Amino acid sequence: MRILVRGQRPPGPLVRPEKVYERIYALVKKIPPGKVATYGQIAGLTGRCTPRMVGYAMAALKGGQDVPWQRVINCRGMVSQRKKGSGALRQRNLLEAEGVRFDAAGRTDFGRFGWRGPHQIRKHRW
DNA sequence: TTGTTGACTCTGA
DNA sequence: CTCAGAGCCAACA
Secondary structure (H helix, E strand, O other): OOOOOOOOOOOOOOOOHHHHHHHHHHHHOOOOOOOEEEHHHHHHHHOOOOHHHHHHHHHOOOOOOOOOHHHEEOOOOOOOOOOOOOHHHHHHHHHHHOOOOOOOOOOOOHHHHEOOOOOOOOOOOO
């Protein structure tokens, strides 16, 4: 029996990439202002998808799609650094404008700003 | 076709 | 607490 590890995809076929992106974007749109979700959280809610793919979907976003990409951060509560560009700084500024606070180490408090999910999410479970 | 590269996360040391 | 290694897989050259 295969052990399910967070950060890795559950067994079973992946849905088509386009569908995955659509699902991811639809989910991200549900995150209310002032709240943040993690890549892994979105991946888990999307199903059959990995956190990396969520990050890739965010990176593939083009302007004018009305997706609040800034509300997706990594599992450590920090804004993920980009390889290129200054997107991370912009993301942090947008979040702070929504009321999300970061400590001196650049981390936010999931207890206060973490999104609970569309209805009920099962934390630490796929 | 094959390599390489990420806006990730987990485990173990 | 930090750090490295492994696993993941779509996009790109």
